[in-house]
Amino acid sequence: MTTIERKKLVLVGNGMAGVRTIEHLLKLAPDRYDITIFGAEPHPNYNRIMLSSVLAGGVGMDEIVINDLDWYRGGGITLHMGQAVTMIDPRRRRVYAEGGIEEEYDELILATGSNAFILPVPGADKEGVIGFRDIKDCRTMQEASAKYKKAVVIGGGLLGLEAARGLLNLGMDVTVVHINEYLMERQLDRPASIMLQQELEKQGMKFLLKKQTEAVLGRQRAKGLLFKDGSMLEADLVVMAVGIRPNVELARRSGLDVNRGIVVDDHMRTSVPNIHAVGECAEHRGIAYGLVAPLYEQGAVLAKNLAGASADGYAGSVTSTKLKVSGVDVFSAGIFTEPEGARSLRYQDEIEGVYKKLVIRDDRLIGAVLFGETGEGPSLFSLIRSGERIAGREKELLLGLPAGAAAACGSGGGAARLEAMPGDEIVCGCNGVSKSEIVAAIGDGCTSLGAVKACTKASASCGGCKPLVEGLVQLYAGDAAVAVKEGICGCTGLSRDEIVAEIKRMGLKTVKEVMNVLDWNNEEGCSKCRPSLNYYLGMLWPAEYKDEKESRFANERYHANIQKDGTYSVIPRIYGGVTSPTELKRIAEVAEKFDVPLVKFTGGQRLDLLGVKKEDLPGVWEALDMPSGHGYGKALRTVKTCVGSTFCRFGTQDAMGMGVRLEKAFERMNAPAKVKLAVSGCPRNCAEATVKDFGVVAIDGGWELHVGGNAGVHVRATELLGVVKTDDEVEEWASAFLQYYRENATWNERTAPWVERVGLEHIKQVLASEDERKALHARLRDTLDRTVDPWKQIVNEPELRKNFERLPAAEVVSGSAADDGERKKEESA
């Protein structure tokens, strides 16, 4: 293989978003770039979020480094620390830094973050007036606390309150000055805000609300503040936490389009070719974000683009926030005011100091505010993001009873709540780490918070989820007997849901890509993960994904059942088990012509030609001229029928007609596992519909729909999904059920265990909505309309057909292999 010449990548801004992008890129394409990073601060990349904790005490400055210098060295990265870039020359593709260093680039990333906004009032430049943004500010505050007594924080938002809490811990007398009537108005509604203020006052914080600062008083050093209303306040230290401004100076100077932030498109491209921007400095669809989670999402998109992998663009983020002040639990996500057409549900308990509010529009959760009890925050946030319907569950969500886990309530959350928490729930919002990822890490031997943090990044950013992660470690590492979650096979620690979520999030499009990006520890996977990935990709991207036959088991690759001697069996489709003399004659002739050793009626009401030689398969198919019965596939198999009203004296409906209709509707449908249907013409149920994946039983004037049956290894009777009146409804419900199963089950999981796992009630709830049913039906239709009969395809395409033939008898070229020097490849054994 030829190695491509490395391109030059330069990153300006050695902060959280930029370096995260590089981390991601190194995973995707470790050898593609020579990387150079410029950082204005004299530190390696550290966790800015944790400055609040450093200030509040308990965390040392050295503990917040995310990437130490060894990391840069290990990745072959040139780091210019303490070197601010002052100019970009896009035409010569060069950047120039303060210290005289210049670098050429092929691709340039700007990740210059934000600056603390300093109010433009007289005296704002005095000594003792600072923002709260970096290690330097943090040190200044720590030093001031040793010498001075009175601190004022301007700004009653997240940052201001965290600074104030830190200064209180440093022994200072702290007043928070806020221009608004109540605190954190950008995250909280008034009741929550008032509860917050009361709690902080109890902790010793003072507040001056509706105060506008006019000037900072003092000579060289700040002595106090003067407000618009004429009043004054003494202060030796003034921390301005009134907002941040994207750091766009460099970009503006260099001719990039700049609005509030550096304008980027969905692929994080700026207006100038080869220059990208991520993080707080970037403005995407009019929004410059100020929290890490969205910035990391941006970074993932940019990394993919730079790695040359196709990525769906970044489409913006819904954000959630948590106040990192000990003793006060505040959570806010999405839209918490009530926009038109929305309604809200509230719960308030003054005695316990708990307040909860959910904002709902069109049966979907769009925002939430929690005060006092924030444990449900992550699950509410994932509901907001997924946009799933919550009709009927509102109360349960508001009161925080985990669905179907009533036993957990009253036990005060803790272990029971953690256990009941679904695997795909995000525990660490900053890094998007789900519960199951953490549990998997624990299973792989990460038995401490530190170890889990190191391998999953959970709690590595804001640390707000630390108690949850610790709880999980306790719960799952304590007892080895506890069922620890495993990955789908030995090649990965990831679960089905995590893999599917990652494929969707990153828009992964091939098996190989999934294995690369998700860090498979077996480069080419195994016979378990390859077929499952192939299925998930085909299910998720029916239009674009090209089925990888090499990732299918022999039966599905050669579209017949392999026998123990390497021959195959052929089962053509006989819709609803209904055949004709002509068809039977043709089958008989084919069996004779190809010397088929055995012809048998199957248990699925059709005929099986067993012992067909592989090289004869295409010929047999051609001669049969019938579609494949998919008797070999994780796909729709048979639709069994009974005689029904056509002839039977008890029949109430046309069971054969319905069976044929369903088989025609769903033939060629790939699924997580094989799928069998049956239709009986009356409750005597001669077609055994109640042990099928989807069974239909006719009653007078309607049809009963049964799901989740199995007559195989573990017999399981179906459960009743519902009763419908018309034939069209039967098809619509069957279609919706099957598609919901296709989209949610684990590869190789039949409907019986799946229904048992997710619960019939859940499925009923989903399918109850006609919109949802129609949408599922449409998605399945779209998928099926793209399929073709595999037998016909192989018969007609020489490239496919060749694989059935033997290579021609070998031609001898020499009696000894030792004489040939010009051959390219020697045997490797």
Added chain:
Amino acid sequence: MSHSTEKVRVGRLSDIDPLGSRRLNVNGLEIALFRLSGGEILAVENRCPHKGGVLSEGMVCGPVVHCPLHDWRIDLRSGEALDPDKGCIETFATEVADDGTIFLTLNASPGAAESEPDSHIA
């Protein structure tokens, strides 16, 4: 089969799909040719050491084929079954010429000569 080695031309690279395989029968011996993801061609006796499964029908993962019958994994370079299973099959030297022609070197080893041609499915 009097000579000890024999070099035969068996087809072209383009006859075998990536991660695919083709079968051939030389002097009654069933051989499976595999093409790995990097283009490497490997040849082995087409018979699983477990219960005679037809390896050419198996899934190729790296240099390993999974037998289609009971999922034993056979290393195509050494012919050995991977842990936890035990067993071994014969491997054959291959060469790919610049023009894509594949050559195979057959060792008429005593074992191969003894195996009766009809023990392989036609």
